[in-house]
Amino acid sequence: MSSVLLIGANGQLGSDLRTRSGVISVTRAELDITDHRRVAEMLRETRPDVIVNTAAFINVETSEVEVEAAFAVNAVAIRNLAIQADAIGACLVHISTDYVFDGAGSVPYSEDAATGPLNVYGNSKLAGEFFVRALCRRHLIVRSSGLYGLAGSSGKGGNFVRTMLRLGKEKGEVSVVTDQVLTPTNTKDLAEMTWRLVDGGAQGVLHVTNSGSCTWNEFARAIFELSGMDVAVHPTDSASTGSKARRPAYSVLSNARLEREGFGAMRPWREALASHLQALGPLT
Numbered sequence: 155m156s157s158v159l160l161i162g163a164n165g166q167l168g169s170d171l172r173t174r175s176g177v178i179s180v181t182r183a184e185l186d187i188t189d190h191r192r193v194a195e196m197l198r199e200t201r202p203d204v205i206v207n208t209a210a211f212i213n214v215e216t217s218e219v220e221v222e223a224a225f226a227v228n229a230v231a232i233r234n235l236a237i238q239a240d241a242i243g244a245c246l247v248h249i250s251t252d253y254v255f256d257g258a259g260s261v262p263y264s265e266d267a268a269t270g271p272l273n274v275y276g277n278s279k280l281a282g283e284f285f286v287r288a289l290c291r292r293h294l295i296v297r298s299s300g301l302y303g304l305a306g307s308s309g310k311g312g313n314f315v316r317t318m319l320r321l322g323k324e325k326g327e328v329s330v331v332t333d334q335v336l337t338p339t340n341t342k343d344l345a346e347m348t349w350r351l352v353d354g355g356a357q358g359v360l361h362v363t364n365s366g367s368c369t370w371n372e373f374a375r376a377i378f379e380l381s382g383m384d385v386a387v388h389p390t391d392s393a394s395t396g397s398k399a400r401r402p403a404y405s406v407l408s409n410a411r412l413e414r415e416g417f418g419a420m421r422p423w424r425e426a427l428a429s430h431l432q433a434l435g436p437l438t
């Protein structure tokens with residue numbers, strides 16, 4: 155394998171990507187991507203052929219009020235990274251999100267479907283995508299959705315699975331929205347597919363999620379069912395959550411290109427969730 159630099163190695167996806175041997179992994183403490191001089195130094199030192207970037211400002215709610223901070227990481231730093239990656243001839247593999255879509259659709263979004271983010275986070279990620287496409291000739295943008303992994307997300311203080319398990323245990327009941335449809339995705343599966351794409355030389359934009367779809371409410375029910383927990387999951391809607399950020403009502407991504415180009419199928423989200431819960435073990 156050619157030399158690979160993984161940025162954002164402490165995140166939940168980063169933690170699953172870094173298990174591959176031979177990868178040079180850097181955490182935020184080692185490389186803050188908003189420090190443009192340090193990025194240049196790192197690329198000079200490591201001369202990677204492939205750069206995989208998972209680093210992002212991922213808190214959707216905080217992004218609404220810390221707009222500059224979200225854009226500094228998700229857009230401006232990515233512009234710099236794209237320019238520098240191109241200058242050394244590297245392929246920039248950049249992770250993006252289903253939140254680039256407005257969610258008005260009702261069938262899975264293909265890679266070339268029109269974008270229209272509803273919130274600051276989605277806009278900042280879309281700006282990052284534009285910079286990657288415009289400024290780095292060798293690039294792969296991997297869009298995914300509803301990530302959960304063993305490491306948990308520092309940017310979100312955990313992830314949905316952990317939050318549900320904790321609330322279920324503490325309160326015995328939760329209220330979860332029924333008006334947002336997504337595909338929950340296990341970061342272990344996304345990491346495996348990302349490496350397969352890197353090895354296969356995939357370029358352009360690709361959607362990669364587990365297969366199928368559900369509402370967040372159905373996702374919560376599955377978490378409790380598969381964990382053998384008796385927790386009441388009440389329906390609620392987005393308008394009642396008090397959230398500052400608008401979210402897409404339907405943000406299911408189509409994996410058709412992935413399958414068409416021979417990279418294989420992603421397993422169903424429920425199956426991926428079951429193996430995650432098994433790996434997570436009992437909540438202490």
Ligand SMILES: NC(=O)c1ccc[n+]([C@@H]2O[C@H](COP(=O)([O-])OP(=O)(O)OC[C@H]3O[C@@H](n4cnc5c(N)ncnc54)[C@H](OP(=O)(O)O)[C@@H]3O)[C@@H](O)[C@H]2O)c1
Binds near residue numbers: 165185211251299
């Ligand atoms: N989470 C989701 O549901 C979801 C859905 C779709 C797409 N995505 C995308 O998937 C990617 C990975 O997300 P994730 O869930 O693995 O997030 P995560 O666990 O929060 O990981 C993001 C990582 O980025 C690091 N980071 C933040 N700002 C940085 C900076 N300025 N310089 C260097 N590193 C920085 C964080 O470091 P610290 O640990 O030090 O904060 C963290 O390790 C992101 O691009 C995200 O936009 C996520």
